[in-house]
Amino acid sequence: MAITVDLLDAPFNPGRFVGPFTDAHPGLGGVCTFVGEVRSDDDTVEALELLHYERMTRPGMEELAAQTVRRFELMGLLMVHRVGVMYPGEPIVLVSACARHRRGAIDAVDFAMDHLKSRSWFWKREKRAGEWHWIEPREQDHADLARWGD
Amino acid sequence: MAVTVVFIGKLADLAGEDEREVPAPLTWSGLAGVLGADLAEAAADERTKIAVNGQVLADKTALDAGDGDEVALLPPVSGG
Numbered sequence: 001m002a003i004t005v006d007l008l009d010a011p012f013n014p015g016r017f018v019g020p021f022t023d024a025h026p027g028l029g030g031v032c033t034f035v036g037e038v039r040s041d042d043d044t045v046e047a048l049e050l051l052h053y054e055r056m057t058r059p060g061m062e063e064l065a066a067q068t069v070r071r072f073e074l075m076g077l078l079m080v081h082r083v084g085v086m087y088p089g090e091p092i093v094l095v096s097a098c099a100r101h102r103r104g105a106i107d108a109v110d111f112a113m114d115h116l117k118s119r120s121w122f123w124k125r126e127k128r129a130g131e132w133h134w135i136e137p138r139e140q141d142h143a144d145l146a147r148w149g150d
Numbered sequence: 151m152a153v154t155v156v157f158i159g160k161l162a163d164l165a166g167e168d169e170r171e172v173p174a175p176l177t178w179s180g181l182a183g184v185l186g187a188d189l190a191e192a193a194a195d196e197r198t199k200i201a202v203n204g205q206v207l208a209d210k211t212a213l214d215a216g217d218g219d220e221v222a223l224l225p226p227v228s229g230g
Contacts, residue, residue, distance in 0.1 A: 051159055053222060055204040117228075123159035124228040134160045135228045 002076045003069060005061045007052060009084045014094045021078045025098040028075055032105035033096040034113055040088035047127040049085045050092065057121040064115050072108035074099050079112060081122070114144045151217035155185065159225045161192055174217040178210065192223070199224040 002024060004017075014035045022031050038048050052058075065079050078096040086092060093116060097108040116122075118141035125134045153176040157165040165185075172184045182190035192198060193210070200210040201222040207213060215221045 053156070053158055053224070055220075056201060056222070056224075059204065120227060121224070122227055123225060125159070134225075137226050137228050141228075 001069065001074070003062070003065045004076075004078045004080075005058065005065050006080045007054075007058060007061075008080060008082050011086070011090050012080065012082070012094075014080075014091055017078055017080055017094060018096050021076065021096055022098065025076045028098040029100045030102040030105040031096060031098045032102075032109045033094070034109045035091050036093040036113070038086050038088045038090050038092055044128045045088060045126050046130070047085055047087050048092070049125050049127075049132070050081075050083045051123040051125075052081075052083045053121050060121050061116075064112060064120065068097070068108050068112045068115075071111065072097065072099060072104040074104060074108055077108065077112070079116075081116065081120075083122075111148055114141075114148065117141050118145050153215045153217070154220045156220060156222040157189075158222060161189070161198070161223045161225055164188055164192055174215065174219070176213065176215040176219075176221060178213040181213070189223070192225075197226045 004021065018033050022028065061079055061081065065077050068074065069077050074097050076098040078094065080094040082092050095109045095112045097105045099105040099108065118137055125132045151174045152171040153174045154169055155172055156169045157167065162168050176184060181193055193200065200207050200213055201224060202215050203220055
């Protein structure tokens with residue numbers, strides 16, 4: 001069983017992480033991978049910046065990863081998050097889960113993403129028309145989190 | 151002797167810097183005097199959390215940081 005948590009300050013290729021991750025878990029029944037990218041809703045988002053606070057963000061992600069592995073009885077979990085300035089089309093986050101069975105892998109990724117979005121130590125701002133705007137948490141994020149009852 | 155106060159996100163914009171050294175001890179009641187009214191008001195926002203050395207205070211009005219402590223003012227998160 002392996003947990004990999006990483007914070008990256010430069011663009012990354014998700015496949016370079018997922019390949020070795022699945023190779024490291026022979027005998028798995030299912031692997032589920034989610035990659036979140038910088039969306040451009042209406043071509044007005046020029047850039048996005050994610051800030052973190054190292055002494056809390058990384059330990060928080062490690063704790064979330066351990067909790068996810070326990071809850072869904074995973075064989076392994078990969079959790080990679082970008083920080084810094086990124087542009088539309090660039091990956092922001094990668095979560096991949098290996099499990100004996102399909103359901104655990106799929107649900108684990110859903111659980112980890114909901115918690116990364118609304119309970120992890122990241123702060124996001126978007127650049128529109130040359131101006132930076134801080135992004136506030138959305139009601140939907142809290143509703144997503146409430147599904148898990150934890 | 152000093153306490154390091156870390157400002158994050160929009161609170162760093164408000165402070166005009168990412169961190170500031172202030173005299174120890176730093177308490178909740180002393181916050182406005184040390185950081186100014188604007189930052190103290192932002193800290194009092196119910197969605198702003200305060201951490202000391204990486205641990206979030208359950209009750210931020212219990213803030214009592216000493217020499218060498220790092221106090222972080224944390225606005226609402228938005229990741230993923």
